[in-house]
Amino acid sequence: MAMIGILGGMGPLATVDFMDKIVRLTHANSDQEHLPLLVANLPHIEDRSSAIIDGGADPLPALLDGIDLLNRNGVGLIAIPCNSAHHWYGPMRARSKAPVLHIAQTCVAAVPRAARRVALLATGGALVSGFYQQALADLDIEPVLPDESMQLRVAACIREVKAGKLDAAGARLEDVLIALASQGVGTALMACTEIPLAARHIASPPLILIDSSLELARATVKYACERGWNRPA
Amino acid sequence: MAMIGILGGMGPLATVDFMDKIVRLTHANSDQEHLPLLVANLPHIEDRSSAIIDGGADPLPALLDGIDLLNRNGVGLIAIPCNSAHHWYGPMRARSKAPVLHIAQTCVAAVPRAARRVALLATGGALVSGFYQQALADLDIEPVLPDESMQLRVAACIREVKAGKLDAAGARLEDVLIALASQGVGTALMACTEIPLAARHIASPPLILIDSSLELARATVKYACERGWNRPA
Numbered sequence: 232m233a234m235i236g237i238l239g240g241m242g243p244l245a246t247v248d249f250m251d252k253i254v255r256l257t258h259a260n261s262d263q264e265h266l267p268l269l270v271a272n273l274p275h276i277e278d279r280s281s282a283i284i285d286g287g288a289d290p291l292p293a294l295l296d297g298i299d300l301l302n303r304n305g306v307g308l309i310a311i312p313c314n315s316a317h318h319w320y321g322p323m324r325a326r327s328k329a330p331v332l333h334i335a336q337t338c339v340a341a342v343p344r345a346a347r348r349v350a351l352l353a354t355g356g357a358l359v360s361g362f363y364q365q366a367l368a369d370l371d372i373e374p375v376l377p378d379e380s381m382q383l384r385v386a387a388c389i390r391e392v393k394a395g396k397l398d399a400a401g402a403r404l405e406d407v408l409i410a411l412a413s414q415g416v417g418t419a420l421m422a423c424t425e426i427p428l429a430a431r432h433i434a435s436p437p438l439i440l441i442d443s444s445l446e447l448a449r450a451t452v453k454y455a456c457e458r459g460w461n462r463p464a
Numbered sequence: 465m466a467m468i469g470i471l472g473g474m475g476p477l478a479t480v481d482f483m484d485k486i487v488r489l490t491h492a493n494s495d496q497e498h499l500p501l502l503v504a505n506l507p508h509i510e511d512r513s514s515a516i517i518d519g520g521a522d523p524l525p526a527l528l529d530g531i532d533l534l535n536r537n538g539v540g541l542i543a544i545p546c547n548s549a550h551h552w553y554g555p556m557r558a559r560s561k562a563p564v565l566h567i568a569q570t571c572v573a574a575v576p577r578a579a580r581r582v583a584l585l586a587t588g589g590a591l592v593s594g595f596y597q598q599a600l601a602d603l604d605i606e607p608v609l610p611d612e613s614m615q616l617r618v619a620a621c622i623r624e625v626k627a628g629k630l631d632a633a634g635a636r637l638e639d640v641l642i643a644l645a646s647q648g649v650g651t652a653l654m655a656c657t658e659i660p661l662a663a664r665h666i667a668s669p670p671l672i673l674i675d676s677s678l679e680l681a682r683a684t685v686k687y688a689c690e691r692g693w694n695r696p697a
Binding site: 240241242243244246247250251254255257260261262263264265266267268269270271272273274275276277278300303304393394395463 | 473474475476477479484488490493494495496497498499500501502503504505507508509510511537623626627628
């Protein structure tokens with residue numbers, strides 16, 4: 232029986248939300264039927280988006296330290312509830328003995344088959360990195376990128392969640408979603424793990440929202456339960 | 465800069481709730497101003513209450529494994545968001561290099577000065593262990609213990625939270641609180657970390673509720689922020 236490793240803290244509330252999803256997705260009637268987790272919540276890892284866009288401090292050494300910590304303690308799988316960190320997926324995967332799920336792969340797999348144009352709600356860094364555009368292109372889906380003023384609002388929403396201002400973040404996200412819906416976009420990827428926390432403060436979103444954190448949690452629970460990690464040794 | 469170690473999974477949802485409290489209690493405007501955590505969420509640890517009451521399997525070896533795991537990874541403090549596990553506080557404290565906060569000590573310190581009689585909402589195991597009664601007696605506060613039928617309802621509420629049935633748990637807890645209030649009890653300790661999750665489903669509790677998980681989170685954040693663990697190295 233192995234533990235699931237979670238490399239988190241990017242941000243901390245998104246990590247808590249991801250763990251909450253793992254626990255709620257696990258069918259269990261007692262503590263002992265739940266999944267063991269080892270969570271490295273490391274919020275001091277350098278800002279991913281500014282490293283990608285502005286040449287800010289490189290987070291990769293700290294990301295690899297987190298990968299090493301989890302492997303040293305024998306985890307059997309690693310999930311990283313931060314989309315932007317997946318810009319460094321290649322070197323993290325190469326360093327890790329345990330398999331590492333890719334959040335964009337699990338997220339795009341949840342897009343409804345009928346959707347041909349899908350909006351990307353993500354950090355500026357993740358958009359510049361381009362791995363979501365590639366994952367969508369592989370499925371023949373056209374990514375809709377916010378224009379500059381809309382992206383500023385998405386970035387502000389993400390910052391507000393990281394600062395615990397969830398009501399403000401929800402109102403800002405709702406403006407963005409209304410604008411997207413008025414452009415005829417029917418589906419949006421919440422391709423940043425802070426955004427689902429803002430979305431919870433919107434009564435009825437005007438388009439279909441795919442939650443990258445929820446899809447990663449689903450894939451994580453499926454992987455672990457198929458291997459019986461929820462059963463005592 | 466050290467990490468906070470959390471020995472959790474008892475139960476998993478209570479651990480997520482405890483982490484959520486830690487994050488929300490930390491004043492931070494960005495990820496980097498949050499506290500680093502290492503969370504060993506180990507739900508397979510044997511049931512604490514049945515070990516205390518019924519001679520069930522001893523959880524102490526698994527508890528000490530968790531303490532060892534956290535210490536091996538250099539945590540500077542350990543918090544355990546499970547009240548019943550504190551029956552084994554002595555051996556865990558003796559084994560740990562890092563200090564271990566005591567949930568009952570942080571909880572009883574939050575009882576209003578005017579309160580002279582305080583109800584104990586806890587697992588049967590924690591009640592038999594008696595460490596809460598002792599902590600209250602040290603402050604000249606009289607513990608009010610539920611009678612047998614009320615304790616059955618408290619235990620059912622705890623089980624329901626562990627199984628993710630939060631609405632049912634809330635309704636059951638509300639019945640208990642109404643009965644306590646009708647007996648003239650004005651304050652109750654939620655001395656089991658599952659109970660605050662049920663309490664959130666009660667619109668207006670009829671007495672003052674002290675949350676052991678919240679008080680442990682407050683003490684944890686205070687300890688860590690006083691030592692600057694929320695500031696990047």
